[in-house]
Amino acid sequence: MNILVAMDSLKGSLSSVEANKAIAEGFFKANSAFKVQTVPIADGGEGTAEALVHATNGQLIESVVTGPLGQPVKARYGILGDRTTAVIEIAEACGLPLVPEAERNPLIATSYGVGEMILEAVEKGCQYFIIGLGGSATNDAGVGMLQALGYRFLNKQGFDIRYGGAELKNIAKIDSSCVPEKVRTARYRVACDVHNPLYGVNGAAYIFGPQKGATAEMVKELDDGLKCFANVVLEQFGVELQHISGAGASGGLGAAFAGFLQVQLESGVGLILEMAGLEEKLQEVDIVVTGEGKLDRQTSMGKAPAGISRLARKHGLPVIALAGDISDGDSPLHESGISAYFTIVSGPVELEAAMDPEAARSNLKRTAEQIGRLLCLSMKKEPRDGSLASEA
Numbered sequence: 001m002n003i004l005v006a007m008d009s010l011k012g013s014l015s016s017v018e019a020n021k022a023i024a025e026g027f028f029k030a031n032s033a034f035k036v037q038t039v040p041i042a043d044g045g046e047g048t049a050e051a052l053v054h055a056t057n058g059q060l061i062e063s064v065v066t067g068p069l070g071q072p073v074k075a076r077y078g079i080l081g082d083r084t085t086a087v088i089e090i091a092e093a094c095g096l097p098l099v100p101e102a103e104r105n106p107l108i109a110t111s112y113g114v115g116e117m118i119l120e121a122v123e124k125g126c127q128y129f130i131i132g133l134g135g136s137a138t139n140d141a142g143v144g145m146l147q148a149l150g151y152r153f154l155n156k157q158g159f160d161i162r163y164g165g166a167e168l169k170n171i172a173k174i175d176s177s178c179v180p181e182k183v184r185t186a187r188y189r190v191a192c193d194v195h196n197p198l199y200g201v202n203g204a205a206y207i208f209g210p211q212k213g214a215t216a217e218m219v220k221e222l223d224d225g226l227k228c229f230a231n232v233v234l235e236q237f238g239v240e241l242q243h244i245s246g247a248g249a250s251g252g253l254g255a256a257f258a259g260f261l262q263v264q265l266e267s268g269v270g271l272i273l274e275m276a277g278l279e280e281k282l283q284e285v286d287i288v289v290t291g292e293g294k295l296d297r298q299t300s301m302g303k304a305p306a307g308i309s310r311l312a313r314k315h316g317l318p319v320i321a322l323a324g325d326i327s328d329g330d331s332p333l334h335e336s337g338i339s340a341y342f343t344i345v346s347g348p349v350e351l352e353a354a355m356d357p358e359a360a361r362s363n364l365k366r367t368a369e370q371i372g373r374l375l376c377l378s379m380k381k382e383p384r385d386g387s388l389a390s391e392a
Contacts, residue, residue, distance in 0.1 A: 044268020142256020
């Protein structure tokens with residue numbers, strides 16, 4: 001039996017690669033004759049770079065860039081096996097976890113480090129970029145990133161504005177003459193699974209600002225700044241940022257990519273599964289195993305397991321989904337193509353204990369073994385011990 005395992009990460013516990021390996025070990029414990037192929041995947045957020053690097057035999061690069069509060073931070077990005085495509089998660093440079101809760105302030109937080117990562121990858125020969133949005137501490141409309149890339153944002157006195165969302169209202173003119181040609185000619189694909197506009201009651205400031213530390217007064221100031229920025233862009237370049245679905249993603253980074261780098265924002269799951277070559281890998285598979293930390297209604301609305309299930313259903317393949325928490329599972333999961341779903345937790349347990357990496361690894365392995373034994377019954381073969389799988 002040919003089994004394809006494509007788990008998303010179990011956030012705070014195991015990466016996609018680690019989860020896949022544990023499941024493969026469980027299947028081989030049930031039957032060494034199983035053929036198990038593992039594919040690391042993600043939904044465009046956390047774990048995207050690692051998943052695509054493993055899927056394409058690329059490499060992870062460690063760098064030091066400007067963090068959201070201006071301090072140096074360590075950030076990782078990936079270069080895929082073709083050596084010309086870089087994968088960048090913006091949260092590595094300006095993510096919310098990089099800022100202590102008491103210091104969160106989107107009025108001063110900057111996305112500058114994202115631009116530094118892009119520039120470094122360009123210098124390493126990358127011409128194509130996969131960008132994962134999500135989890136930012138910023139609300140600067142991506143202006144910080146654009147400043148790092150060579151764009152100048154000038155106030156009425158002709159001076160460069162400073163960093164942060166508070167400066168957006170001071171923008172009077174944009175100068176793009178210093179942007180390197182390699183940045184202009186590079187091709188960018190951006191994974192974005194939110195559809196919020198740049199400003200307004202459903203925009204970046206009102207919807208996401210409070211979780212980044214913004215008070216009600218700050219939200220109003222940030223939203224006014226985003227509107228001012230959009231008006232300058234419309235007047236100078238004729239681009240209506242407010243009409244771009246997803247422009248408000250990651251504090252307005254969606255607007256920066258779409259409006260300045262001519263990017264079409266895409267479904268994160270669809271983009272990542274395409275880059276991982278998942279559909280091609282389904283050609284000689286009998287069953288698919290996927291999952292994530294929690295399966296619920298949100299899973300069927302664009303997360304990785306649902307995307308995998310839809311592809312599998314297209315090829316007539318059954319899908320088993322595993323998760324630590326399935327308490328909110330319901331019919332939309334089956335409608336998305338998941339044939340059956342199971343929890344890996346064996347009994348009542350505190351969340352912290354369930355998320356312990358060793359416990360999660362053991363639970364995945366045990367559950368996969370039991371599923372493997374059930375598959376053996378359907379094949380009318382007795383399970384037998386075997387060796388471990390390798391990551392494909």
